[in-house]
Structure formats: C-alpha cells, structure tokens
Amino acid sequence: MEYFLQQLINGLTLGSIYGLIAIGYTMVYGIIGMINFAHGDIFMVGAFVSLIALLLITALGITAVPLALLLVLVIAMIITSLYGWTVERVAYRPLRGSFRLAPLISAIGMSIVLQNYIQIVQGARVKAIQPIVTGGIPLMESADGFVARIANIQIIIIVTTVVLMTVFSLIVAKTSLGRAQRACEQDLKMAALLGIDTNRVISLTFVMGAALAAVAGCMYLVYYGVLDFYIGFVAGVKAFTAAVLGGIGSLPGAMLGGILIGLIEAFWAGYFSSEYKDVAAFSILAIALIFLPTGILGRPEVEKV
Amino acid sequence: MSEPLLAVRGVKTYYGNIIALKGVDLDVNEGEIVALIGANGAGKSTLMMTVFGKPQAREGQILYRGQDITRMETHEIARLQIAQSPEGRRIFPRMTVYENLQMGAAVTGGQHFASDLERMFTLFPRLKERMGQRGGTLSGGEQQMLAIARALMSRPRLLLLDEPSLGLAPLIVKQIFGAIGELNKDEGLTVFLVEQNAYHALKLAHRGYVMVNGVITMSGTGRELLAKEEIRAAYLEGGRQ
Numbered sequence: 358m359e360y361f362l363q364q365l366i367n368g369l370t371l372g373s374i375y376g377l378i379a380i381g382y383t384m385v386y387g388i389i390g391m392i393n394f395a396h397g398d399i400f401m402v403g404a405f406v407s408l409i410a411l412l413l414i415t416a417l418g419i420t421a422v423p424l425a426l427l428l429v430l431v432i433a434m435i436i437t438s439l440y441g442w443t444v445e446r447v448a449y450r451p452l453r454g455s456f457r458l459a460p461l462i463s464a465i466g467m468s469i470v471l472q473n474y475i476q477i478v479q480g481a482r483v484k485a486i487q488p489i490v491t492g493g494i495p496l497m498e499s500a501d502g503f504v505a506r507i508a509n510i511q512i513i514i515i516v517t518t519v520v521l522m523t524v525f526s527l528i529v530a531k532t533s534l535g536r537a538q539r540a541c542e543q544d545l546k547m548a549a550l551l552g553i554d555t556n557r558v559i560s561l562t563f564v565m566g567a568a569l570a571a572v573a574g575c576m577y578l579v580y581y582g583v584l585d586f587y588i589g590f591v592a593g594v595k596a597f598t599a600a601v602l603g604g605i606g607s608l609p610g611a612m613l614g615g616i617l618i619g620l621i622e623a624f625w626a627g628y629f630s631s632e633y634k635d636v637a638a639f640s641i642l643a644i645a646l647i648f649l650p651t652g653i654l655g656r657p658e659v660e661k662v
Numbered sequence: 663m664s665e666p667l668l669a670v671r672g673v674k675t676y677y678g679n680i681i682a683l684k685g686v687d688l689d690v691n692e693g694e695i696v697a698l699i700g701a702n703g704a705g706k707s708t709l710m711m712t713v714f715g716k717p718q719a720r721e722g723q724i725l726y727r728g729q730d731i732t733r734m735e736t737h738e739i740a741r742l743q744i745a746q747s748p749e750g751r752r753i754f755p756r757m758t759v760y761e762n763l764q765m766g767a768a769v770t771g772g773q774h775f776a777s778d779l780e781r782m783f784t785l786f787p788r789l790k791e792r793m794g795q796r797g798g799t800l801s802g803g804e805q806q807m808l809a810i811a812r813a814l815m816s817r818p819r820l821l822l823l824d825e826p827s828l829g830l831a832p833l834i835v836k837q838i839f840g841a842i843g844e845l846n847k848d849e850g851l852t853v854f855l856v857e858q859n860a861y862h863a864l865k866l867a868h869r870g871y872v873m874v875n876g877v878i879t880m881s882g883t884g885r886e887l888l889a890k891e892e893i894r895a896a897y898l899e900g901g902r903q
Contacts (some may be wrong), residue, residue: 547752552740552769
C-alpha cells in the first residue's frame with residue numbers, strides 16, 4: 358500500500374510535466390492540423406533558460422527559494438514564448454497553404470536546429486544543479502519500514518500544474534482570445550471571414566504552448582536537477598503520446614493523457630523494471646493508435662455534409 | 663449616378679491552373695438587393711469568396727466604396743463592414759448559438775452587443791430558444807438563421823448571402839427571404855445574394871445578374887430577368903413554387 362502510494366505520487370508528478378507539454382501539441386494540432394515536432398525541444402530550451410535564470414538570480418543574491426523559483430518561472434515563460442513565436446514565424450508560417458507534409462518536415466528540421474543550437478552554446482555535457490527544494494512530508498509507513506512520502510518539490514509541481522491548467526482552461530473557455538482560438542480550431546476560413554486575424558491567433562497559440570512547455574522545463578530542472586540538450590526528444594515524444602492517448606486536439610484530453618502516461622511509467626518502473634519504462638510508454642502509443650485512434654476524449658472525424 | 667458600394671471589375675480567379683471566373687463585371691449599389699443566379703459550378707460562390715480575398719483575384723479589381731480591396735487580407739476586409747453568410751453556412755459546430763453570435767460581433771468591439779443580440783432574437787425568435795445549444799446540433803434552417811444573424815452581428819453595410827435557401831423547407835425559405843427584405847427596407851442594408859432558387863431571388867431583388875461558366879451573361883432588374891424566355895427555360899421551368 359505504501360509502495361503503491363509512493364508510485365502514485367511519483368506518477369502524478371511526472372504526469373504533470375507531460376501534461377503541460379502535451380497541451381502545446383494538442384492546441385497546435387487543433388488549430389492548424391500539424392504535429393509540432395519541435396515542441397519537445399521548446400521544452401528543453403525552457404529548461405535551459407530556467408537554469409540560466411536560476412544561476413543569475415542566485416548570483417544576484419536572491420536566496421529566498423519561493424521568490425527565486427517564481428522569478429525563474431516567469432523569466433523562462435517569457436523567453437521560451439519568444440522561441441515558440443519565432444519558430445512558428447520562421448519555420449511554419451511561410452509554409453501555410455503548402456502541402457500537408459511540408460510544415461511537418463520543417464518541424465523536424467527545427468527540432469534538429471534547436472538541439473544543435475543548445476549543444477553549441479551550452480555544451481554537450483550534462484548540467485547538474487544542487488537540489489533547491491528539499492524535504493518532504495511522510496505520509497505512511499509500512500510494517501517493514503518503507504515510508505511513502507511526498508517531497509515538497511512534488512507538491513510544488515502538482516500544485517503549479519493544477520493552477521496553470523485551470524487558468525489556461527479559463528482563458529480558452531471565457532476570454533475573447535480563447536473564443537477566437539476555438540473558432541479558428543473549428544473553421545479557420547470562417548474565423549477570417551468574421552474579421553479574426555488568424556495568423557495572430559495561431560502565433561498566440563504557439564506562445565501559450567511554449568509558455569506551458571517552459572513551466573514543464575523549469576519543473577523538470579528543479580525535480581531532476583540534471584539537463585542536457587537531448588532531454589526534449591524523449592520528453593517530447595512521451596508528451597505527444599499523452600496527447601494522442603487523450604485525443605489529439607482535446608485540451609482536457611492532453612491533461613488526462615499526460616497524467617496517465619506519467620502513472621503508467623511510474624508504476625511500470627516501480628513494479629517491473631525501470632530500464633524498460635520507455636517501452637511501456639511507447640507501447641501505449643502503439644496500442645492507442647491501433648485500438649483507440651481518436652483517443653480517450655477525442656472526437657471521431659465526422660464527414661461534413 | 664454615385665459610385666457603387668461594391669464594384670467588381672474584370673475579375674479573374676483561378677484555383678491552381680483552373681480558371682473559375684473569366685473576367686466578371688458587376689455592381690452593387692447602396693441600398694439595393696442584388697441577386698446573382700446561375701447553375702452549379704458557374705462560379706457564384708467563388709465570386710463571393712473572391713470579394714473576401716479567399717482566393718484572391720489574379721486579375722481585375724474589387725472596389726468597396728471606391729477603395730481597392732483586391733489585395734487586402736480577409737480579416738481586414740471583414741473589418742470594413744462587409745459580412746458574409748457563406749456557402750455551407752459554416753456555423754462553428756462546437757460553439758453555442760450565443761458564442762457563434764459573439765464571434766459575429768468580434769469586429770465591433772462589443773459596444774452594441776446586447777441590443778444587437780435582442781434585434782437578432784426579434785428577427786429569428788428560434789435562435790433565442792436555442793441560445794445555449796451547440797451550433798452543430800441545430801437543424802438546417804436554424805443554422806441558416808444563425809449564419810445570417812452571425813453576419814448581421816458585425817453591423818454590416820453590405821451583406822453577402824450565399825444560397826440562403828439551400829436545403830430548406832419552403833416555409834423557412836419564405837421566412838428567411840422575408841427577413842432579408844425587411845432588413846433592406848427598414849435599415850437600408852445592402853444585400854448581394856447568390857441563389858439557385860432563381861424565382862424567389864429575382865422576386866426579392868432589385869436587380870439581378872446571371873452567371874454561366876465564370877462569366878456574366880445577362881443582367882437587368884429582377885422583373886425583367888424573370889420575364890425573359892431563356893431564364894424561364896434554364897432556371898425556372900419546373901422549379902416554380
């Protein structure tokens with residue numbers, strides 16, 4: 358029971374990070390029907406920006422951990438958003454209206470560019486930081502002495518994710534920007550006929566996705582404490598799996614899919630083998646694509662008449 | 663005579679290499695209802711979309727109140743108080759009726775939203791009953807009403823209507839055409855209407871144009887066109903209601 362609880366907590370933490378990244382995939386797919394394969398690398402950039410921001414803030418003498426973390430988060434969101442905006446502007450917008458595969462190929466190219474860029478400017482070696490947030494709360498102790506505990510950093514990650522996803526869902530559901538986004542998602546041409554600047558809405562969608570990926574990157578940094586230029590690939594593919602599992606194009610689906618992938622991975626690692634945890638996650642992708650191609654909360658493609 | 667509200671001058675539109683409009687000339691004057699009739703595939707809807715720059719005309723000019731809008735972006739054209747209820751209605755299916763109408767008012771900044779909404783509900787009382795329902799769940803007639811109401815929410819001077827009668831029961835067609843006539847008479851709304859239902863359209867319209875294979879072949883007042891033998895033979899025989 359204690360062991361189970363521990364895996365549950367670990368899974369939810371991991372799932373929060375995947376969920377935050379998955380939203381970027383699903384929103385972009387919803388609005389322009391492409392998989393932004395560079396999104397995982399935007400997450401990686403977010404983690405590196407967080408690292409740099411953290412070092413700068415520490416150098417400036419801000420040592421209060423909550424304040425420092427908040428600053429890092431805000432800086433990472435702003436700078437990473439700029440990356441997201443630029444990627445769309447440079448690599449995807451010129452290809453709009455071109456054949457379907459063109460932006461996809463461009464996205465893969467962009468992913469390689471970002472990885473190499475970070476590798477060159479930051480070096481290929483793994484970067485490690487001291488744990489910033491320590492301690493935790495013991496929850497349960499078993500007879501043989503195993504203590505299930507939730508670390509403070511896990512609390513921070515889960516709470517931040519819940520708060521951001523709530524805020525984000527409210528933006529999409531209630532604001533005029535969110536309404537314009539949904540309109541573009543449902544009928545891009547009609548939205549333009551109603552005076553919506555669709556290019557602007559698409560740009561802002563990339564910005565929002567990148568900001569959430571930056572949060573995920575920041576969380577990843579403080580949770581694991583190690584970074585390299587390659588983390589975006591695996592995390593990106595897993596978040597993509599989460600988006601597919603939840604139903605690509607669906608926001609609640611991305612969040613649910615993220616949590617599920619996190620849980621599956623944590624339980625697999627906890628009960629079977631941590632070496633093969635990626636196999637579990639990717640098997641889910643294969644199974645989902647075969648038996649549940651529209652995902653858990655996705656819509657079947659209905660032919661319009 | 664003063665300059666027309668909308669002037670189409672020698673417009674040629676292509677889809678890839680295929681020519682759809684082969685040099686169209688047409689005027690819509692302020693306060694008029696103008697009908698464009700023609701068979702399937704004649705290019706009527708293409709003309710409607712070309713006015714909005716989707717696709718853009720490759721040759722020729724489109725002038726709105728004397729301003730050249732041929733190369734403008736679609737959303738900028740929409741902000742000039744031209745609205746369209748397009749082919750296929752294009753309701754946002756997963757948005758409520760209310761949200762669809764909010765989208766219609768996107769260009770106005772929402773100052774008159776409440777009073778405009780009331781006006782739409784007076785014009786189409788059915789929409790009020792369906793306010794919280796998703797667009798995709800409405801019947802065809804209700805969707806058509808919503809598409810027109812959504813276009814009107816932007817407070818247009820010029821309204822483009824693409825086949826408002828398509829697939830609708832005669833009674834609903836009558837309602838919708840009645841509403842269009844009222845808007846024109848009471849508020850001076852200029853309407854440019856594309857129809858296959860030539861009889862109703864020409865009866866309602868002040869003037870009409872006939873399009874065949876991407877060119878205008880005939881024009882005149884609604885009554886003149888209705889009286890013409892070729893029109894009766896091609897568009898009306900058997901279709902009279």
